Amino acid sequence: MNKLIILAGISFAILGCGNSESVNDTELEKLIHSNNLTGDVLKGKVIPKITDTKAQLGMNLFFSKSLGADRDSACVTCHHPMLGGGDNLSLPIGTGAKNPNLLGVGRMHDVTSTHYDGGPTVPRNAPTTFNMLGCKHALFHDGRIEHVVNPNGISTPDSGYTIIDPLATDNLASAQSRFPITSPEEMKGFNHQDKDNQAVRDYVASRVGGYGEGKGELNNTNYWLKQFRTALNQPTGTAEKLITEQNIAMLIGEYENSQAFTNNPWKEYVNGNKSAISEEAKRGALLFFKPIVDGGADCVHCHSGDLFSDEEFHNVAMPQIGRGKGDGDEGIEDFGRFRVTGEESDKYKFRTPSLLNVEVTGPWGHDGAYTSLEAMVKHMSNPKEAIKNYDKKQLTQVGIQNVDKMTVNTNKAIKQLEKDRVAKLDVLEDSNLSASEIEDVVSFLRTLTDSCVVDETCLQKWIPKRDLDPNGDQLDAVDKKGNILGLK
Template sequence: MASVELGRLLFYDPILSGNKTVSCATCHHPRYGTGDGLSLGVGDGGLGLGFERVIDPNNPPQQRISRNAPALFNLGASEFKHLFHDGRLEEDPTHISGIRTPLGAEMETGFESVLAAQAMFTVLSSDEMAGHHSENDVAEALRRGLVTGPGGAWDILAKRVEIIPAYRKSFNVVLPENAPIHFHDIANALADFIRFEWRADNSPFDRFLQTGASLPHAASKGMELFYGKAQCDRCHSGLFQTDHSFHAIAMPQIGPGKAALLGQRNRDVGRMLVTGDSQDAYKFRTPSLRNLLETGPYGHAGAFATIESVVRHHLDPIASLRAYDSRQALLLPPHDVSDFALLADMSEMNLIASANELTPMTLSDQEIDQILAFLRSLHDQGNAESRLGVPSTVPSGLPVEK
């Protein structure tokens, strides 16, 4: 429990961001179902939470974050071996660390799980937590290509934490006394907290499986459709309603995209960026459907604001893509002219459509309502407010976003 409480403080502490203004909780806050309530958020360069977040006039961001902030529910379960929308972080026993990442040999060892290892990425992202150019010591280290080793970005962050007496005292409990604190130690504590805080496995559906407790009539009919006629379980299978695989379902692409480094702003080819295989173009990881009520907007770019809209998209993805109304997106102002640029690029739209794997099907409005009722039965109400909650203060003394 000591590691959980330590991870809780670190999760809400801006000390882990380059400019000391952004914490993990900025984009993964319990107020917004462990997300940020936005289609595409703003990390470094923003002030506040969710749709109340505003641009910092003294340090404006370079761009929105390119993908929707994924929910954290149940990510500590052993079934979750791939993380991020494109699965670029995954368990791999063939690697010395047991984890495969795009960083390859640059990756530190000592991470106890993929959940811990994911912390490596956000603190290195200029748009998320690191900051830009040479505006702080972390950003400067990254500009010079220093990630691991003495003077690297992770080392700088670890030393920031180590010199704070309260953190040093807490790490003395979970590590040998006065042992040097490494970034992977911080990440392991964060993972312990996330695993404890956002375990969601006591929904009406769970009680149905465990005890046979009946679901409401509409939810029961929706479950029949989900696992029957509607064939939702072809991808949303297993305990957490995900096959942990990758599928192309013609999701609309909005925002800056993930291919800017390839000179292709606004594009996002998903899993293909990881594997290099053209067969993986526009595929994204099947999300878990647990606590879905809290975790919108939906899709890798958060293109759909409501559960109903994303369910209807599944019925005929190509038609939905062609008819997509950008007013569904929840984006902080000011809007960039490129936010929806790809929707007018017929060549790219055709490529997204051609990769679609789903066959159109027809469901009545009543059947859709029943599926929605079943999806609501996957909500663990007891976990809605999280277990430990937001601390009032953190050891760095920096402001806590509540």
């Protein structure tokens, strides 16, 4: 090991820093090859164009509070393009916000609102909506929207694990979009408790369409009908026919799937431009891809392929904070994948997230317990040490619940991880990266950022012009200083 480093050092000195092809490049090239990387998970995919009328209407729906039963929460509440396709919060606040249009830091739950406790209302971090076309297998941190094979279909919480949901549509993004609408804390609110999942979907669709149960609740339904007729190319179609929950799901999926952001320096590098990323990032990449026995951190073990995810479920003992999903003795834990499969061995497992654009998708982890990439990577290099030294001060969001119980609750996952290691199961191993190695890995992770996702002008296409909806339901987002999110 040491000999290798000295040898590498000597050859590096001989080759000289000015050379465009470094030792790191040669080694990385082999790893890129052996991992079958192309640099672009969306290569060969049919990506909907954001300028297409379907994606445009999907965007307007995504930004509309009319899909929240109480008309105070939209998809964009927790998934704004300017906030990395998330909400910049450890844990989201959906319905019952003090100011529904204020997104990100400073968003608060209204004191008079149902289940107010001073903190965030949703128990898991909002993942990014970017690059979902790259996911083949499952969505949600526990994968409860999942492709099923033979026969092909998608299982959802409506149908149950491994059972195909006949209403799930044909792609993961659309299938997923039918669920936030059914969650009281996310979009449904608390004034329509009598309605089951399907009833609330049909209700919001009928309201947008101005027919049936929701008739007359919006003043100007022609705003929507006109767009549905254009997007679905049915100039004389009726609202009942066109404005259905199934079409709404399809259209939102088109919008989300148009969020293809894979043009990053790493892709350029994989395609031969050796100066596309820094030497520091190259060292980080080597650590990322190399096995632990060779001095690497073996991140690729789980963050594999061009998606940087195996789309499988692992226990990496993320710090447990927030309200939790009702699991454990006190009901403040989240058992992750176990909640879907009921398998004891799935306790504390969560889906490996993609690392594309990870720089802008924080806070990180399924409950946003880490607010810096450095801390997150440090955790992955030794979870037990990280939990012992967890810095609660990094949580800048007000009122996150059960932080005082974090150690006790997370140690259960640590214990499970240690048991699995003893049993020689295929689990996360400690790589014990040094501080400078962590910097290198973070530097590599930053090469996975598409320049568009940090460019307000570029992102304009994914944000509707302000004040389009005559019903006043469009969520035109502002930050806590009152600044508009996006230029328009």
